Amino acid sequence: MHTGLVHSLDLERDGKVLDYLSMPFSIDRSPYFQLKVPVCVIRNGTGPSVLLMAGNHGDEYEGELSLARLIRRLDPAQVRGRVTILPMANAPAVMAGKRCSPLDGGNLNRAFPGDPKGTPTSRLAHFLEKELFPRHDVVFDIHSGGTAMEHLPVALIERDDDADRHRHTIALMKALGMPHGFIADNGAAAPTSLGAARRAGVVGLSGEFGGGGTATVDSMAITARAIDNLLVALGVVQTPVLGGQAAAPEPMRLMSLTRHSQGIYASRRGWFEPAVRLGDKVTEGQIAGWYHDLERLEAEAEELRFAEAGIVISRRLHTMCEAGDCLVQAAELVGEA
Incomplete structure (x- = not known):
């Protein structure tokens, strides 16, 4: 079935590939325009498969900058398994410095499970939930407060009815090294990336890493630590790549x-x-x-x-x-x- 999105990625090929997810969307200045969402796949043999994404909301920069750096630094020889990186998932919103896409007003984190015949945001959500998420073991979606809010750094997961997966998710949440954790109860139909990950049968992790439409020394450091800690905990890499690995200063405190x-x-x-x-x-x-x-x-x-x-x-x-x-x-x- 046509998904409204095309790509030439081979997720099973070893090496490092930077490509695009492309969605046709006619606009006034370009009738055959294609929205391009950059994606990087780094694979080396068999092993865990993790999807890292940022830019779900365009004005949340800690994850976008960190994943761009990870693309440049991570060599396939360092990897066991596969790392797929979406540094600016809602690319039009990132380029506009806005929470939602200026093309269709789409809030990607409220668009799942999407529609293959819908707007670009809806088509991307459908592709992620139905095609990309299920081909990974873990999805980590990095957020912050955006332009309008500042947010206490906190890891975030959804409560899962699958007891074994829920225990594994909590263990990975603790491994991020965040001072606070948050377990949401939005239910199986949640229109968020975590809801999509749950429906896809994979572990979903998220978190808030700063805000204010900016990046600070502290917010970048805690984001790097979380990414490094997750990759090391999964066994995808043996040593930190971004230089941020560290233990949390004290046990993670859960919030509601x-x-x-x-x-x-x-x-x-x-x-x-x-x-x-x-x-x-x-x-x-x-x-x-x-x-x-x-x-x-x-x-x-x-x-x-x-x-x-x-x-x-x-x-x-x-x-x-x-x-x-x-x-x-x-x-x-x-x-x-």
């Missing part, structure tokens, strides 16, 4: 974010001033920040308070807000992984 009351959301246009930092422990009723109305200068700023205790896991970076914007979230600590 399942209730609307764990976040504070704007109900009208305003300007948010935070009173807390990422990683702060907060109590019920503690001030989270102030909401200013610069269109009514005589009005006092509204005090915003946490409805529940927890650890600040994310906050909005843009001071100006509209109704519906998430301003800050406090996750619940639920134990150690």
